Amino acid sequence: MPAIEKTQSGACGSASVDESKKVWVGGQNVGVSNWGSVVAEVEAMKLTDNDRIADELLKRVEKNDFVPPSKRNEYREALLDEYLKS
DSSP: OEEEEEEEOGGGOOOOTEEEEEETTTTEEEETTOOOOHHHHHTTOOOOHHHHHHHHHHHHHHHHSOOOOOGHHHHHHHHHHHHOOO
């Protein structure tokens, strides 16, 4: 089960749009930027197929975070697992 740690940054401890999340991917805890925005965008698509959801999550995460090509499948799985929990 992936270990998740949620962090937020903002003035005076307030939540902001740059919410990030730590996700366990391939034996490492990695930071995912703008997790809240990524989830909101994918939810708005109203997709039902997990493969499509995983593809859309990865596409959006890759806009802000480096995903090593050799780890793309591991990221897809970890992102989908976290998305399905939310």
